[in-house]
Amino acid sequence: MRSGLDARVAVVHPGGFRLDVELTLEPGRTAAVLGPNGAGKSTLVAALSGLVPLSAGRVELGGCVLEDTASEISAPPEDRRIGIVHQDYLLFPTMSVLDNVAFGLRARGLSKSAAQRSAAALLARLDLSALADRRPADLSGGQAQRVALGRALATEPDMLLLDEPLAALDVTTRAQLRHMLADHLAGFAGPRLLITHDPAEAFLLADEIYVLEGGAITQTGSPEDIRMRPRTSYAADLAGANLLVGVADGGEVLVGSHRLTVADTSAQGPVLATIHPRAISIHIDPPSGSPRNSWSTIIKRIENYGDRVRVQTGGPLELTAEITPPALAALGMKIGDEIWLSIKATEVVVSAD
Amino acid sequence: MTRRRPPVLLGLLAAVGAVLFIAPLVGLLARTPWSDLGGVLGREIVADALGLSLLISLGATLLSLLFGLPLAWILARVEFRGRTLLRGLVLLPLVLPPVVGGAALLFTFGRRGLVGQPLEELTGLVLPFSVWGAILAAAFVAMPFLVITVEGALRNLDQRFEGAAAALGANRWTVLRRVTLPMIAPSLVSGLLLTWARALGEFGATITFAGNLPGRTQTLPLAVFVAMEGDRDAAVAMSLLLVFVSLAVLISLRRSWWRAR
Numbered sequence: 001m002r003s004g005l006d007a008r009v010a011v012v013h014p015g016g017f018r019l020d021v022e023l024t025l026e027p028g029r030t031a032a033v034l035g036p037n038g039a040g041k042s043t044l045v046a047a048l049s050g051l052v053p054l055s056a057g058r059v060e061l062g063g064c065v066l067e068d069t070a071s072e073i074s075a076p077p078e079d080r081r082i083g084i085v086h087q088d089y090l091l092f093p094t095m096s097v098l099d100n101v102a103f104g105l106r107a108r109g110l111s112k113s114a115a116q117r118s119a120a121a122l123l124a125r126l127d128l129s130a131l132a133d134r135r136p137a138d139l140s141g142g143q144a145q146r147v148a149l150g151r152a153l154a155t156e157p158d159m160l161l162l163d164e165p166l167a168a169l170d171v172t173t174r175a176q177l178r179h180m181l182a183d184h185l186a187g188f189a190g191p192r193l194l195i196t197h198d199p200a201e202a203f204l205l206a207d208e209i210y211v212l213e214g215g216a217i218t219q220t221g222s223p224e225d226i227r228m229r230p231r232t233s234y235a236a237d238l239a240g241a242n243l244l245v246g247v248a249d250g251g252e253v254l255v256g257s258h259r260l261t262v263a264d265t266s267a268q269g270p271v272l273a274t275i276h277p278r279a280i281s282i283h284i285d286p287p288s289g290s291p292r293n294s295w296s297t298i299i300k301r302i303e304n305y306g307d308r309v310r311v312q313t314g315g316p317l318e319l320t321a322e323i324t325p326p327a328l329a330a331l332g333m334k335i336g337d338e339i340w341l342s343i344k345a346t347e348v349v350v351s352a353d
Numbered sequence: 354m355t356r357r358r359p360p361v362l363l364g365l366l367a368a369v370g371a372v373l374f375i376a377p378l379v380g381l382l383a384r385t386p387w388s389d390l391g392g393v394l395g396r397e398i399v400a401d402a403l404g405l406s407l408l409i410s411l412g413a414t415l416l417s418l419l420f421g422l423p424l425a426w427i428l429a430r431v432e433f434r435g436r437t438l439l440r441g442l443v444l445l446p447l448v449l450p451p452v453v454g455g456a457a458l459l460f461t462f463g464r465r466g467l468v469g470q471p472l473e474e475l476t477g478l479v480l481p482f483s484v485w486g487a488i489l490a491a492a493f494v495a496m497p498f499l500v501i502t503v504e505g506a507l508r509n510l511d512q513r514f515e516g517a518a519a520a521l522g523a524n525r526w527t528v529l530r531r532v533t534l535p536m537i538a539p540s541l542v543s544g545l546l547l548t549w550a551r552a553l554g555e556f557g558a559t560i561t562f563a564g565n566l567p568g569r570t571q572t573l574p575l576a577v578f579v580a581m582e583g584d585r586d587a588a589v590a591m592s593l594l595l596v597f598v599s600l601a602v603l604i605s606l607r608r609s610w611w612r613a614r
Contacts, residue, residue, distance in 0.1 A: 049520050077519035090517040094535035103531070104521035155522060 003027045005159055005191045008057040009047045011040075019043045019215040020057075025191040025208075032194040032202035034226075035212030036234065041195045044212070045163045048193075049084060050077035062158035062190070078107070083157030087164040089148035091136035097147050098123065098132040104155035119154055126150050142173040149184060160185070160192040166201055171351065175272075178204060200272070203227065203243060211235045227320070242280075242319045244273040248350060258316040261292035263346040271350045277322035279347035282311060283340040284331060294342040299335050302328070313341060378596065385593055386586045393590040401568050402576035402591065406553055409484065409572055413491035413552035414545055421499040421548075422541075428500070429507035440504075447497045454493055455561025462489065462562070480562075487563035487570045491552035498551055502544030506537040543606055550602040554595065 005025040012018050019040035025031045035041050046052040048059060050066070053074060059066040061082070066075045091100050102119035106112060123129050126146055136144060145165060152160060165181060166174045182205055185192050196202050202209050203223040211219040211226065211234070219231040226235055227243070246255035248267035253260045260273060281287065287294050301312040309328045311321045321341065323331075333339060359367075386393055393399065428440050446454055462469040462480045473479055480486040510533065518532045519525075534541070556574040563570040565579065573591050580588035 046516075049516065051516050051519070076524075077516065078522045078524050080520070082520060084517065084520045086513065086517055088513075090511075090514050092514060092518070092532055092536075094532075094538070103518065103523070107518070107521055107523035107527050107531075151521070 003062050003158075003190070004029075005059075005061050005193065007048065007059040007061075009044060009054060009059065010056040011043050011047050011052055012055040013043070017043075017215060019047070021210070021212065021215075021217050023193070023210060025193060027190050029207045030185050030192040030194060030205055031208045031210060032196055032206035033210045033212050034196055034199060034202040036197060039212045040215040041163075041197070041212060043215075045084070045161065045195055048080075048161060049082055050075060050080050064158075081155070081158040083152035083155060083160050085145070085148045085152050085160070085162045085165045088168055089136075089144045091139075091144055091147060091151070093136050095135075096132065097128065097134050097136070097139070100136065100147060101151045101154050104151065108155060119150075122150050122154050140173075141169045142177050145169065145177055146180065149181070153184070153188070157190065159190045160188050162192070162194045162196075164196055164198075165194070167196070167198065175351065181205065200243060200274075242275040242277065242317075244275070244317065246271055246273055251345075253348070253350060255317060258295075260317075260343075260348055261345045262348045262350050264350045267350045274349045274351075275319065275343060275347060277310065277320045279343060280319060280321035281342045282321055282323060282327075282331060282333070283342065284333075286340050287342040292343075292345040293348070294340060296338060296340050299333055299337050299339060302333070302335060313339070381589065381592055381596065384585075384589050386589065389586070390590055390593075393586050394594070396584075396587055398567065398576055398580065398584070399587055399591055402571055402573045403594070405484070405487075405568070405571060406573040409487045409491055409559075409570075410549055410552040410555075412488040413495055413555075414549040416488060416492040417496040417499045417548045417552075418545065421496045421544075422503060425500045425503035426507060429504045443500050444497050446494045447501075451494050451555065451557030451559075452561050453557075455490055455558035458486075458490055458493060458558065458562040462486070482564040482566060482570060484563075484569060487559050487572065490558040490562045491555045494555050494558050495548045495551040498547040499544040502540050502547065503537065506540030507533075510536055546602050546606055550599060553598060 004027050005023060007024075008020075008022045010018070010020040017040070021033075021040075021044065023031065023033075033041060033044060043052060047054055054067055054069050056069050058068040058070065061080070064075075065071075065073050066080050067073060091097075092103065095103065098116060098119050101122060102112075102115040105115035105118055110118070120129070120132060123132055126149070128143070128146055128150060131139065131143060131147065136147070139147065145168075149165075162181075166177055169177055178201065185205065194202065194205055203226075206223060209219075209221060209223055209226050210217050211232070213232065213234050219226060219235050244253075244255045244260075246253040246260070248254075248262070248264075248269060248271040250268070251262060251265040253262050253267070253271060253273050255273065262273065286296070295316060297313040297315065299311055300314050300318075303310045303312075304325065307324075308322050309325055311323065311328075311333070313319050313321065319341065331339075358364075424443065428436060428443070459466065459481055461467050462472070464470065464473060464479060464481065469480060478485070480489060514532055514536065515528050518528045523531065553572075554574055555572070556578070559570065559572060560575055560578075565571050565575045567576075571579070573595055577588050577591045577595070580591065
């Protein structure tokens, strides 16, 4: 764990809210902290960056102890080598794009001209040279996000911390930027921590996910783990949508070797198809009527959350369906049983990937 | 926007109100010795007063910047007992009659005053009836404009920008210099202009604390007051000068202060 992140962060707010989490992250890997509003995500970002003192805990990054309440060590924000992409980006409005990217280098002692040269080279690598002289106010959301990433990378930090990096973007830019982000994350050698409330972002970008609820980590695991075996009701909701990566072609989406019929006939090319578990019907006999997608499969797993039951199915598409406990009782199903699934074409939500 | 005509009575009262502002300006312009304006403005009493006024008002503005900016920062950013009280005291000169301020300064910084006596014993500096005293008096009445403007700007500034700068490796001084001050620059400039305009027009505190000594503490407003007794032409010319300066300040503030919508 010498060059990664090893942190236990406990912060108690005067109002009574308590954040207490442990994060371990190896270099070259991406972890997502996934949680709803008010779960403590912002507090975690502020604590890691040194803006909010720990009530208890220890933060070690790249072999350096940044904070340790036991030995009363606390590095100020400017001495922590964490590159942060902030929510809303927080580009300095009074500076050009070039000076924004050069800011960290100058703050760390480089001369103005050396910092600008280095920033210009980085902008060129990010394909942003054309924007160098612009003010942040004249950038689109997607451009601002890329500049913010450039600014965070410019000082060659020991770790990247992305605080809701895609939240401020519209849906079409978001998919595009997510791919760009994935590329840059892959090119960054240190640990990368993604803070988000968006499950799609976490599932698609992270190697491991920490589910944060009410100030505590309620589940840790690979995206696959969280999706297939959510441990809390919130995680089940997050994992809620069955997320499928496929290729659209005029009303159909090819997922692996399976063709899903969708209502959206305009989508073409790579897409994400999402199906809410409650939109999947389970039948004992082949369904009749209008559903355009139906196939037979077997039950792999049944999980009871009290007010609802999640049923995981086998191939051709491994999906999670959600039904009520009485419905389960009425169907009389158990693991290994053969069932029929049906999904209306209108319930498959397609968005460009 | 209403298309109906305003009630007649309301319109009449408003017109009287407007005349109250406009008529004195017209009266001043009517009395102005236009043909000999250059000559009048060149008289020694005018030139001396103008030079002193610039020196004293700019000195007071610098003093306000030096002490008012940190004061505004502390009031905006640091929580401490008595902050509200301190803010009230800082703003008091805005509503206090300036002559009272001058008297209070005299009791404090006068040669036998609470601060004045040790100050003279230690440094030999005598403030009352000196140009330094005039600067102090002008700063006393004008600095609140800077403090109130800058404090408001600092409160409205999203502090996350400063956090972002710190995360990029900037120490607090760099953050202040390169992020905070540039972001509040428009308000800082407004505050400085208002402070300077108020200092330039200062009368009551100056005459009480610094006196009315031609060539030493007699600023333009004091010179106008004196000239009204003898040299009316000079009084009018200097008044006109002050009107133009005030208008120029207002025009440069129009974007941040009085343009509706």
